[in-house]
Amino acid sequence: xxxxxxxxxxxxxxxxxxxxxxxxxxxxxxxxxxxxxxxxxxxxxxxxxxxxxxxxxxxxxxxxxxxxxxxxxxxxxxxxxxxxxxxxxxxxxxxxxxxxxxxxxxxxxxxxxxxxxxxxxxxxxxxxxxxxxxxxxxxxxxxxxxxxxxxxxxxxxxxxxxxxxxxxxxxxxxxxxxxxxxxxxxxxxxxxxxxxxxxxxxxxxxxxxxxxxxxxxxxxxxxxxxxxxxxxxxxxxxxxxxxxxxxxxxxxxxxxxxxxxxxxxxxxxxxxxxxxxxxxxxxxxxxxxxxxxxxxxxxxxxxxxxxxxxxxxxxxxxxxxxxxxxxxxxxxxxx
Numbered sequence: 001x002x003x004x005x006x007x008x009x010x011x012x013x014x015x016x017x018x019x020x021x022x023x024x025x026x027x028x029x030x031x032x033x034x035x036x037x038x039x040x041x042x043x044x045x046x047x048x049x050x051x052x053x054x055x056x057x058x059x060x061x062x063x064x065x066x067x068x069x070x071x072x073x074x075x076x077x078x079x080x081x082x083x084x085x086x087x088x089x090x091x092x093x094x095x096x097x098x099x100x101x102x103x104x105x106x107x108x109x110x111x112x113x114x115x116x117x118x119x120x121x122x123x124x125x126x127x128x129x130x131x132x133x134x135x136x137x138x139x140x141x142x143x144x145x146x147x148x149x150x151x152x153x154x155x156x157x158x159x160x161x162x163x164x165x166x167x168x169x170x171x172x173x174x175x176x177x178x179x180x181x182x183x184x185x186x187x188x189x190x191x192x193x194x195x196x197x198x199x200x201x202x203x204x205x206x207x208x209x210x211x212x213x214x215x216x217x218x219x220x221x222x223x224x225x226x227x228x229x230x231x232x233x234x235x236x237x238x239x240x241x242x243x244x245x246x247x248x249x250x251x252x253x254x255x256x257x258x259x260x261x262x263x264x265x266x267x268x269x270x271x272x273x274x275x276x277x278x279x280x281x282x283x284x285x286x287x288x289x290x291x292x293x294x295x296x297x298x299x300x301x302x303x304x305x306x307x308x309x310x311x312x313x314x315x316x317x318x319x320x321x322x323x324x325x326x327x328x329x330x331x332x333x334x335x
Contacts, residue, residue: 001030001327004076004093006086009039009060011204011217012171013148013236014106018082019054019219020151024320026055033074037062037086043217050219062089071097078102078327084110087118094121100330102126105143108135123330126323130269146323147269148236149316150243157245157307158226160300163196164293167241168251169221170233172205179251179280183232184209186285195293200224229299230292234274239314242306247292247299255280258288261305268313 003025007018018034025032032055039047039060051058059066071093079101081090087103087110094101100123108131111119119125119136125143127133133143166187172180180203187199187209201207202221206214215224221240225231231241234252238259242248250256252274264270278284292299 001324001331002074002077003030003032003327004070004074004079005032005034005056005082006079006090006093007034007036007082008085009036009043010083014082016220016236016240017104017106017148019050020149020154020316021320021323022056023054024149024151024316025324028317028320028324030324031074032056033070033076034058035062035067035070035086036060047219067093077331080104080323080327082106084115087115087122091118091121102326102330104128105132105136108132111136111138124326126326129271129273131271131273144322144326145269146319147314148239149319150236150239150310150314151316152243152311154220154222155240155243155310156226157303160227160229160245160303163198164230164299165198165200165228166230166232166289167200167202167221167224167228167246168207168232169202169225169237169241170235171217172203175253176234176251176274179253179255179274180205182255182280182282183251183285184212185282186289187212189282189286190289190293193290195290197293200228229303230289235272238272239310243310243314245303245307247302248306249285249288250274250277251280251285253280254278255284255288257284258292258302259306260302261309264309 005022022032022034076099079090079094081087082104090101102124103122104126106128125139127143127145128147133145136143199212201212202215202218204217225241225244228246231246232249232251238248248259254277256274256277
């Protein structure tokens with residue numbers, strides 16, 4: 001199948017998801033092209049090698065001439081847009097190449113007038129969680145819930161050596177800034193308590209914690225997550241860290257604490273958003289992190305649980321097959 005993925009570049013898990021989906025679709029034998037407008041020049045070099053090994057072709061030019069060339073060259077069977085900024089483009093291209101399109105819905109606030117026509121004309125709306133699906137209740141007959149899939153080959157446990165390695169991964173925006181600052185204060189308390197650890201920060205902001213290794217925004221956190229012990233953040237980054245054998249701590253607007261088997265038991269869709277939990281207070285964060293660092297046995301149990309949980313519920317190979325099934329139903333209805 002010939003697939004066109006559309007997504008505006010952004011420093012978030014949504015872009016990471018699109019890269020991973022494109023790679024997995026290619027692995028499963030489909031011909032994939034990714035159109036990613038607004039890809040800043042300063043990031044293209046940083047992403048160079050990453051894109052070379054993606055397994056699908058990528059373009060960043062969305063001029064009418066370039067798009068006409070793409071449609072003529074690939075003759076796509078299906079279009080799949082991810083960022084809301086590409087929803088209307090998907091609808092117009094669908095008419096131009098007479099191919100159906102699907103929209104992935106990664107967050108809230110997209111059910112307004114701006115995208116109404118594109119949502120209504122889409123063949124399917126793929127929602128990453130029940131919360132997102134509920135926000136699109138008016139389109140219930142064509143929504144499907146398919147969570148973020150994680151490449152469990154890229155993210156796999158490496159060496160877990162002393163001292164404990166803590167990795168914060170994610171985008172720090174106006175809603176998460178308070179929690180991020182509380183984390184750094186909590187790490188200061190950990191250090192003052194003579195707890196031995198290393199701290200890595202893979203984010204769009206630099207850490208102010210003394211001794212931190214600020215990595216900036218990286219194309220993939222796998223090289224760091226595979227060898228770290230504790231992952232802190234929300235959403236996709238947490239799942240990637242868990243796949244890499246990390247104990248996971250939810251920190252977004254709120255402090256969701258340590259993810260445990262008891263929390264997820266019996267709940268197929270667990271909320272990793274960081275929108276619920278306790279106040280993101282540095283004391284709460286300090287106590288939870290200190291307990292983890294002091295109890296090596298508990299830490300190792302949670303690391304093993306994290307890997308097993310992602311393998312069972314979030315493996316990208318299985319999720320991509322579900323996506324392809326939806327593609328096939330739209331391309332060959334009734335087949």
